[in-house]
Amino acid sequence: MKRSGLFVAILCAGATLAPVGTHVAADEQPLYGYSVESSRAERQWEEKLRAIPKPENLRAYMERLSAHPHHVGSPYDKNNAEWILAKFKEFGLDAHIEQFDVLFPTPKERAVELVDGGPKFTAKLQEPALPEDPTSNQQSEQLPTYNAYSIDGDVTAPLVYVNYGIPEDYEQLERMGISVKGKIVIAKYFHSWRGIKPKVAAEHGAVGCLIYSDPHEDGFVEGNVFPAGAWRPKDGAQRGSVADMPFYPGDPLTPGVGATKDAKRLKVEEAPTITKIPVLPISYGDAQPLLAALGGPVAPAEWRGGLGITYHVGPGPATVHLKIKSNWDIKPIYDVIAKIPGAVFPDEWVIRGNHHDGWVNGAEDPISGQVAMMEEARALAELVKAGWKPKRTIIYCAWDGEEPGLLGSTEFAEAHYDELRANGVAYINSDSSGRGYLGVQGSHTLEKFSNDIMREVSDPETKLSAWKRAQLKEIADAKTPEKRKEIRERADLRIGPLGSGSDYTAFLDHDGVASLNIGFGGEDGGGIYHSIYDDFYWYTHFSDTEFVYGRALAQTGGTAVMRMADADLLPFEFGDFADTVQMYVKELKALAEKTRDDIRERNREIEEGLFHATNDPRHPLVAPSVESVPPHLNFAPLENGADAITRAAAEYKKAFDQASSDGGSALAAASLAGVNRMLIDSERKLTNAEGLPNRPWFKHQLDAPGFYTGYAAKTMPAAREAIDQKQWKQAEQGISAISKVLQDEAALISAAAAKLAAVK
Numbered sequence: 101m102k103r104s105g106l107f108v109a110i111l112c113a114g115a116t117l118a119p120v121g122t123h124v125a126a127d128e129q130p131l132y133g134y135s136v137e138s139s140r141a142e143r144q145w146e147e148k149l150r151a152i153p154k155p156e157n158l159r160a161y162m163e164r165l166s167a168h169p170h171h172v173g174s175p176y177d178k179n180n181a182e183w184i185l186a187k188f189k190e191f192g193l194d195a196h197i198e199q200f201d202v203l204f205p206t207p208k209e210r211a212v213e214l215v216d217g218g219p220k221f222t223a224k225l226q227e228p229a230l231p232e233d234p235t236s237n238q239q240s241e242q243l244p245t246y247n248a249y250s251i252d253g254d255v256t257a258p259l260v261y262v263n264y265g266i267p268e269d270y271e272q273l274e275r276m277g278i279s280v281k282g283k284i285v286i287a288k289y290f291h292s293w294r295g296i297k298p299k300v301a302a303e304h305g306a307v308g309c310l311i312y313s314d315p316h317e318d319g320f321v322e323g324n325v326f327p328a329g330a331w332r333p334k335d336g337a338q339r340g341s342v343a344d345m346p347f348y349p350g351d352p353l354t355p356g357v358g359a360t361k362d363a364k365r366l367k368v369e370e371a372p373t374i375t376k377i378p379v380l381p382i383s384y385g386d387a388q389p390l391l392a393a394l395g396g397p398v399a400p401a402e403w404r405g406g407l408g409i410t411y412h413v414g415p416g417p418a419t420v421h422l423k424i425k426s427n428w429d430i431k432p433i434y435d436v437i438a439k440i441p442g443a444v445f446p447d448e449w450v451i452r453g454n455h456h457d458g459w460v461n462g463a464e465d466p467i468s469g470q471v472a473m474m475e476e477a478r479a480l481a482e483l484v485k486a487g488w489k490p491k492r493t494i495i496y497c498a499w500d501g502e503e504p505g506l507l508g509s510t511e512f513a514e515a516h517y518d519e520l521r522a523n524g525v526a527y528i529n530s531d532s533s534g535r536g537y538l539g540v541q542g543s544h545t546l547e548k549f550s551n552d553i554m555r556e557v558s559d560p561e562t563k564l565s566a567w568k569r570a571q572l573k574e575i576a577d578a579k580t581p582e583k584r585k586e587i588r589e590r591a592d593l594r595i596g597p598l599g600s601g602s603d604y605t606a607f608l609d610h611d612g613v614a615s616l617n618i619g620f621g622g623e624d625g626g627g628i629y630h631s632i633y634d635d636f637y638w639y640t641h642f643s644d645t646e647f648v649y650g651r652a653l654a655q656t657g658g659t660a661v662m663r664m665a666d667a668d669l670l671p672f673e674f675g676d677f678a679d680t681v682q683m684y685v686k687e688l689k690a691l692a693e694k695t696r697d698d699i700r701e702r703n704r705e706i707e708e709g710l711f712h713a714t715n716d717p718r719h720p721l722v723a724p725s726v727e728s729v730p731p732h733l734n735f736a737p738l739e740n741g742a743d744a745i746t747r748a749a750a751e752y753k754k755a756f757d758q759a760s761s762d763g764g765s766a767l768a769a770a771s772l773a774g775v776n777r778m779l780i781d782s783e784r785k786l787t788n789a790e791g792l793p794n795r796p797w798f799k800h801q802l803d804a805p806g807f808y809t810g811y812a813a814k815t816m817p818a819a820r821e822a823i824d825q826k827q828w829k830q831a832e833q834g835i836s837a838i839s840k841v842l843q844d845e846a847a848l849i850s851a852a853a854a855k856l857a858a859v860k
């Protein structure tokens with residue numbers, strides 16, 4: 101589901117990788133969490149695994165799964181689920197479908213018209229079929245262009261251009277003396293998850309919201325447009341959900357519980373995650389006449405797009421009629437679940453997932469990731485036939501309903517909450533994948549683990565290890581000498597935190613299961629996201645055309661699942677984690693300091709008359725008002741919590757090194773089970789029962805999707821978002837809640853270290 105232009109957050113660490121089948125001296129170093137003996141066996145199985153996935157299979161699966169539109173509620177969505185189920189069974193896996201019933205609106209009336217202030221214009225709201233592209237003409241099966249979970253509405257009002265429609269854009273509007281109260285806003289895609297735009301617009305009193313794809317980020321300014329090139333054509337539009345997922349994802353009617361047949365449901369009117377104002381996405385072809393009819397001040401330089409017009413802000417004279425009316429139906433979703441039972445610890449679950457539903461044909465999103473995961477499942481099933489017995493239970497999940505709101509994974513994670521809290525070792529997610537760099541984000545206790553996996557995978561274009569290529573790319577992108585030094589010298593590449601935008605969200609943020617997200621990207625042009633052109637034709641002309649990156653993704657996911665499932669001692673590591681926690685605390689302190697300095701400086705400028713002196717009466721700006729200077733916050737509890745983690749991590753390392761000495765015979769001890777249980781709990785301990793202030797569904801205290809960013813993570817959110825919003829009392833409360841979690845986590849790591857040290 102997620103795509104935000106640049107492929108951000110690349111990650112992880114190591115040495116160049118020997119091609120499959122060869123051995124290098126480094127192989128004698130046992131794998132982290134393995135004795136010498138079990139490490140040797142594991143390496144042999146992993147090499148076999150990586151030799152199995154075949155590009156031609158990936159291609160054939162994609163052609164089949166993307167042959168027709170397969171959104172929630174469509175015949176082909178169900179057909180795909182049944183086909184994936186049959187495939188899992190054919191591979192030899194124990195598989196079944198788990199169904200949930202969720203609210204899924206689809207539009208029956210849509211209109212966008214320019215009714216005044218310019219030449220009358222009716223938006224097409226339609227993506228044309230292209231003769232070259234054989235599935236683009238399946239119009240009767242395609243969902244129209246719309247934003248799911250927009251409230252119904254019929255409004256006519258003057259238009260205001262709000263740039264990306266994020267909070268800082270409204271601060272700029274205020275300085276320009278422009279209010280959106282009673283107006284319809286038009287915002288560009290990008291710079292936040294789309295659902296933030298109608299949310300912020302409604303908070304400022306707007307009555308309607310249009311979101312369009314500007315060619316500056318998503319069209320001819322970037323490159324040739326489809327079908328000549330990869331980029332978004334004039335009439336291409338981006339569908340997508342606008343439910344308030346940073347409040348809670350999943351079925352809007354069943355927060356916190358699985359949407360089973362007899363679940364207690366909210367009424368549609370009561371569902372808090374449905375938007376407050378109507379919203380529709382439009383193409384730049386449809387947006388151009390509306391924007392061209394705007395008057396008022398010229399848009400600030402950074403707000404201007406690529407349409408070849410002078411961008412004005414309004415309000416009006418362009419007056420727009422916006423109408424959206426949906427069928428508010430309950431639809432079935434089909435999660436396909438396959439299992440390989442664990443031979444030693446059946447109650448410890450390693451979970452791997454990717455969604456199968458698309459907005460339309462969805463070849464890139466999500467089938468590129470889905471087919472890699474299926475081929476991975478086939479490879480593991482082959483190894484089972486050859487005698488491999490994973491210690492832990494492995495569960496493969498092909499999720500439905502990710503696009504409208506992470507529905508399939510969230511309902512599963514809510515319905516199985518108690519089991520997942522008890523048994524979930526780790527969740528590994530993928531979604532759209534293309535060509536380029538291997539990106540990993542996730543739990544920092546799995547940072548070293550992720551780096552180790554990246555070192556095992558060979559990059560198809562350069563033949564470097566995926567780790568080495570990612571490291572060199574990070575050096576190329578680093579802005580400062582300090583950053584380059586860190587990347588070159590730190591043993592592991594940092595992995596970015598998880599915000600939201602795909603199916604890991606409920607596992608990590610609600611259930612507290614350590615999670616990772618993996619995928620390749622960074623070299624594809626992409627202008628077909630959530631349009632009818634995201635199909636087999638596009639993917640096989642402009643993305644991973646040889647399916648070699650798909651194979652690399654299957655190798656990455658498969659290696660990660662195996663290594664986690666087979667480890668003697670679970671490969672959680674706390675040195676990188678402690679380092680990251682310390683970094684987050686420093687960032688928070690710096691943020692509070694900067695906020696204070698900025699307010700002090702601006703107050704001074706107001707007093708000096710700077711805004712009056714620099715005001716151009718022909719293009720007037722309103723001076724900001726004086727703000728009270730924020731108090732100093734007490735960060736000591738957080739610093740003490742972070743230091744406790746650092747000390748506990750050192751104790752754990754000492755115990756680990758001792759247990760790994762002499763060939764790691766201690767690691768094979770049966771009494772390790774108790775230590776593993778504590779390691780599994782280490783992510784649970786980062787959650788608390790109360791959850792985040794004002795959004796209790798989100799339990800994790802170190803990571804959450806930002807309430808006003810949507811995709812992008814806010815780390816230590818209870819404190820950081822309070823500082824962002826200048827709520828100083830809440831910031832102190834957040835610091836206290838996070839400190840408590842850190843102290844509890846440190847105590848757990850210490851106890852695990854003591855237990856490990858006692859294992860003989």
Ligand SMILES: [Zn+2]
Pocket residue numbers: 101102455465466502531532
């Ligand atoms: Zn997706």
